[in-house]
Amino acid sequence: MSIFRKLSWYFRLEWRRYLTGIIGLLLTALIAIIPPRIIGNMVDGIHGQSMTGRLLLIDLGLITLAALAQYGTRYIWRNAIWGGAAHLEQLLRNRLFNHFMRMDRVFYQKYRTGDLMAHATNDLEAVQRVAGGGILQFADAIITGGTTLIAMMTLIDWRLTLLAIIPFPFLAVISWYLGQKIHRAFGESQAAFSRLNNKAQESISGIKVIKALGQDDADVADFDSQVDRTIDINRRVNRLDSLFDPSITLVISISYVATIVLGGLFVVHNVITIGNLVSFISYLAMMVWPMFAVGMLFNTMERGNASYDRVMELLEQKTHIIDQTDGITERPQGTLDYHVSQFDYPDDAGASLKRIDFTLPAGHTLGIVGRVGAGKSTIMKLILREFDNYNGEIIFGGHNIKDYALDSYLPAIGYVPQESFLFSTNIFENIRFARPEATKEEVEAAAAKSDLAGQIDNLPAGYDTQVGEEGISLSGGQRQRLAIARALLINPELLILDDALSAVDAETEAEILANLKAERANKTTIISAHRLSSVMNADEIIVLDDGHVIERGTHDELMATHGWYQRMFNQQQLETQVKGGVQ
């Protein structure tokens, strides 16, 4: 029941809809009493030859009216209640989506994409079922069950009724019990499906390896054995599912036995008429579904409740980033002063930053190099305000970055990670993602700067080529260049290339860096990279290890120190001498 209470805000909000639905259900149930009773009367009339033409017309007219009225009332309650459920789902989905938009990195580390998707689909589905099927089951059990029961007791015979409905509570128990077992078995069946799906996916993506190892047959055999397991699990689902109808049949057969014997006795002893018996059997059939609904209601509520709690838990998560909505609204510009004495990731003891200080005047370029996991990206994340829980301060354009309104601050920064996400749309829309009003010329100019324009022209549909999940797959280098174009389109005060040139070849890299230098006078750039040629022209280079700076200076200065930088640079030069040329 608690789920109905938890959802009461919605029922109050949509009270008109639900009131209409309940009234529709009530009318449907009340009208449903009429035809069996009239049919019983007619049977008696025809049977006893007491039928008159006028009576016949009235009876037939009433049944027809009842049928038409029921058509109307059924239409009304269905629309109201199912519509209400669909609306609740829409509402919660929007709320969840907007919440996802606001959440920070901590949230996305805690919940994985698959989980979030499951909450936004399966859980919402279960909750909307409460507002649809649940309400219906609840109302049906009380309204239809109640009215039919009263009709049977008052219109026919209360003793016969009590005897015949003795087995009916079993229907509720069965539907509850089987419903639960099937739900669990079905969950296992879905798990079996995804296991099989994963297996198949792996085989398809690893087909080359499998073929090269000559293990086609073994792979097929492995798939077969997984299929066997799947069949075993599904057999259980099918068996449970096949039990539903027979169980109903068995339970009501006992009612029929009672009706035949006691009803027969009553007819013979003139307690009830034979027409009453016919009506009674119809009413009996009408009692099956409400009793079943009681059992189903428990399952609907239980699942809905658990799902609702999970959705609420998500919605109650708070972002750790505090947006100063009344903060500074000017676009940050000028010197970037970075002073962070200590930063640790929440829930992660490993990676952290210690005593990172640098000053980057407008128009300058900073290079950041170091091993994987040295903390290069972490430095950027703090600038991007993905985390605010550090000791120290970052000043950009004379103000602490925490004092800016995010709406003014972030649009001044163009961040390009190593793996940037492409949306399932065309290249054009992907480039102008951050500035949807950009013109074709502007988009093309950005593509030219990131040395992507020529590549796009070679694609089948040019800028209209679909990319992303379902589109053509671009190479790693093309993706990186597209992401750079996307960032350049907003003409950022601070451009951050976070290992964003790792998949382009040296020539292209040189060209892009030259373009940036020419186009971005007075604008600031930070470049992190493994390939040292990416940063060798920077105004300052810092070498990170384990979260702190181990070397810093210009390229020439660093080469003179005979440290990590110099060693790495020479090694890479040597490789480039042959390798670069023959790709």
Add this chain to the structure above:
Amino acid sequence: MADKPYESAWAHSMTTKEQVTVIGRLFKFAAPYKWFFIVSVILSATISAVNVFLPWLLQMYMDRYLRTSNATLAIMWMFAGLYFLGMVTRAIMQFWQNYTSTMGAEYMLENVRRKLFSQLHKKGMRYFDQTPGGSILSRLMNDTMTFSNFWALLNTLMLATFAVISSFIAMAATDMTVALWTLILVPFLALTIWYYQHYSSKVYRRMRERLSELNTKLAEAITGISVIQEFRQEKRTATNFEKTNEAYYDTRKAMIRTNSLLLSPIINLFYALGTVIVLSIFGIRGLHEVVAAGVIYAFITYLNNFYSPMSNMMDSLSDFQNGMVAGSRVLKVVDDQTLAPAQHPVADAKITQGKVEFRHVTFAYDQEHPVLKDVSFVAEPGQTVALVGQTGSGKTSTINVLMRFYEFQSGEVLIDGRDIREYPAEELRSKMGLVLQEPQLFYGDIQTNIRMFNPAISDDQVQQAAHFVQADEFIERLPQGYATPVLERGTEYSAGQRQLITFARTVVTDPKILILDEATANVDTETETMIQNGLDRIQENRTTIAIAHRLSTIQNADLILVLNQGKIVERGTNDELMAQHGYYYDMIQLQNAAHAE
């Protein structure tokens, strides 16, 4: 390009003839399980007979005994007993009918999957290079599922048909005239079904497409959240999502309206009107003569049996088109003739030395535009041949030919002096080891990833192989050593570790010939060293053909082949080629110049 998930897959309608062909072929998949279906059909027929028998029993009871008031308690118990027996029989049959039909469909579904999966393995690499993996997977898993739902639909249809036929026969046997009068409603019923089908399938399709679009957008917003937030596009994305959500809600409302108007409420109305017809005839007749109560009861019950399966059937008909399209897509994969190149094995052909020779090999992917032109070279046992050249120069194609992923058109490929086609496939696969750029791990543990499915490889050999490529160091530090689980794609291991595991996988089979596709991506220097050491060791005493990007591989190669547009333009060692001042030399100069800038 993959099918767009939210674009109607069955937008193109199929002709009746196509549908018949598809159904005919689909039935063949079910053939091995025909007994399940036969039993289920027989049981459906029997159930509908019992459904007729039960009202008839009550009719007899009412008219023969209750009416004449000569029913003794014994007779009442007898009828009750018979009725109970009928119900129990029905319950048992209902169980088996449902169980056999669902299990039949299940077996058939898995049969299709098995067939499809083994068919896939018979296809050549061309098929996999041309078809996106996601679409193959969707054929194998989802379309087969949709197509098996099609059998559930057939089951519903069958039950409905038997119910309609048996109840009509029962009505006709009870009273022919009244039975015929009830047929007046049938044209209207047919019209309703047709109209519902016509209209609802459109709405239903639109609803599914929009739901699919909604979920795609949701998934993309979650995976792309950092891009959205960094560019401050949250509001725009949310507005866009809300629009799609609203559109989905609208079609859902339309679907609810359609179902409320044309599904069970209208069937209930038909049933009520049928009752009115029946009662009016019996009523008019009752003005003059006696009509037995039991007859009226039985008749109305038959009428109920006639109409009750209708809404269920109409509802599931929406899946019909779905099933057909899914079925035809599955068949398309089955029919695809992109087979792997065939071998013509000579029984005792064994690779003992590992000498590889290409003689005037020409190869085209499309039969028309050769990507390898007259390629000849020899790799003596133990030598390393490095293939260099720009993208599209023919390096990968050379390996595709050597690995027998593709059939070449002319020339000869010889191994140990014998035509490569004369070796049994198993011999080739066991003596030629391929190492790919992207290390591919499979779900399981470290051990199964090294051994793969080969049961002949002992635990000891697995450990030796790991030791050999120096992967044992990190493996033994793992919590469960060799039994440490590898999850999907092995993302919990670093790139270097993954690569080492695949090296171990390659050496454990002890191939004579090693085929290397070196990675181009930049990795950090420690990983690079780790991979380099592994590579050096597995090349020992093996003939190696490599698409080379690494300095050491190229410099130490016994032979460098410089490819350009499918032809070998230069050949020799690094020193020889540098001395030639040719294409190879130019490329390197050019590159160094670009780099020094």
